[in-house]
């Protein structure tokens with residue numbers, strides 16, 4: 388259900404972008420999805436394919452998903468690591484003073500039109 392509303396939102400965004408470019412057909416939509424964004428990619432693709440036919444503009448659109456791994460910066464030792472789970476403890480210095488650099492994004496990066 389969550390993924391369905393995201394798919395609807397994506398279609399709204401790309402439809403608006405395409406009409407601004409005077410295009411009437413979208414070929415593909417490239418999306419960046421972070422590993423901890425909470426989005427089920429399979430479910431999102433399924434929802435997208437299920438509703439894209441509602442508009443002529445997106446009937447042939449293909450959703451291309453780019454996964455973004457979680458990356459964390461440690462302020463204590465200035466290191467970077469790939470965090471897992473919810474406890475973002477630095478593996479080098481065991482510090483807790485960390486910040487997420489990427490991994491929770493969900494955004495449309497590009498659309499290809501005809």
Ligand SMILES: [Zn+2]
Nearest residue numbers: 461464477480
């Ligand atoms: Zn550290």
